Amino acid sequence: MSATDRRKVINKIVLATSTLFAVIGIFFLFWILFVLLKNGFEALNLSIFFNDGAPPLSVEELEILNKSREGLELSEFEQEELSWIEISGLRHAIIGQLMLAFGATLVGVPIGILAGTYVREYGADSKFANLIRDLSDVMMSAPSIVIGTFVYAIVVSPTGGFSGYAGIVALAIMMLPIILRTTDDMLGLVSNTLREAAIALGAPKYKMIMQVVYRGAKVGILTGILLAVARIAGETAPLLFTSFNTNFFETNLTEPIASLTVTMFNYATSPYEDWQQLGWAAALILAGFVLGLNIVGRVLLSMKHISTKKIFKKRKR
């Protein structure tokens, strides 16, 4: 066999192997998606969005409920029974999840943006700024359950109980490094000549940053925020010890608050069929929420690329 033939054979083997493994990877990905979509949509119905958590149904009650949903005729006793049935929903978890995510965004975004601004605009390449960058990178890969235990120690334990606030703190801490680093990177993409131009017009540094540099980086920073929200939306571990969970509709943040993730965990591991169904519905809603945020984030980011491309073309002409 000549050297060229050998190379061709090796090339084919490597290509075939890597393709095979890519297919295996993609197969599992689509399997997960298929199972989620199938079970999720089967479990999804309107009452989920309007009802809160309720005790699980007995086997008989479940039978009656399924019968009525399928449109079968019910006996008088069964109809009587049906009117007593309390159907569980996820309203409490959806609202709780939104409150936690919104609260965490409210806390995490300003701190993250300001810290990122410090690191890029004031710290630049100083040792301190680089230390913050390194620590953020470490924080980003820290196991989320560790952050949960940390917040348990500094918030839950001193205040004497699980609360929505503790959950918000935990999620905000998770967002912080992501937003800090994206802000840092996006501000870094703004050219120095733009900064100099603002300074040369007599702008004080803070006005240069807020009025010129932020404008140049706003799409990138916004994308970072969306991706950070998407990231924390799927977290369970930091909420287990902080906001805990509840089966009731609760908007008081000093009390334990339900979240889709923890609810999903509890329902999915329960022995009751109707609760398991709700677990699937929760999974689908959560996945849809995260997917939506990711799509919006990517579209924003690609819009930015398109606009810079357009400018580049114009300059060339």
Place this chain on the structure above:
Amino acid sequence: MEKEIIDLEVKDFSFRYAGASADSLKKINLPIIKNKVTALIGPSGCGKTTLLRSLNRIHDLYPGNEYRGEVNFEGRNILSADEDLIHLRTRIGMIFQKPTAFPMSIYENIAYGLKLQGIKDKTVLSGRIEKALKGGALWGEVKERLNDEADALSGGQQQRLCISRAIAVEPEIILFDEPTSALDPISTEAIEKLIMELKDEVTIVIVTHNMQQAQRISDYTAFMYLGDLIEYGETDKIFNNPDEELTKQYISGQFG
């Protein structure tokens, strides 16, 4: 001969970048004459841009740079530590090599410097903006679309926008750092014409790599080499009959 007034006086001025072991500018002495165009020429690395950027102290944006000597302007040494840099930069404007339109509308770009000075009145702003755009020879092209993004303008238009933005705050001096090096010949011609019109109102210092450009538009020329000011004089004299051998060699294209 008309009376020459020195607008800005560079005296025994040395400059060293942060962390550098030698001075980038060595004891420069240079008068900048009022309402004239002074060109700074010399090969790359000679310090002409460094000198220009010292005149409005834009170097201060980066820490650790060191100034020595004096730059006298309006009766004070602007290198002193207590100089009000924000005020200084409204008196001495700057145009950069690449157009630096801000990511906002044409109107807001011009209004930016004015708003920094505390001008809020809409009619005053509109009047000043129109005047500035006319002064920057851009009014006719943009008057119908002042609210368009400045990014949508061509490179040459963006550079004229930057000039309009600089003259809007009515500075005494404008520093040009190779303002046409990123532009096509037609845009370059427009900017050169503009610079010659502007000198009735402002004093101009321009750094250029293009010797024809220096010859066309400047009244005085300073030739710099490796951080030293080799020769300064009227442009005609520098280009036709320089005193220094080094100047002659550079002008005739023997190095650079």
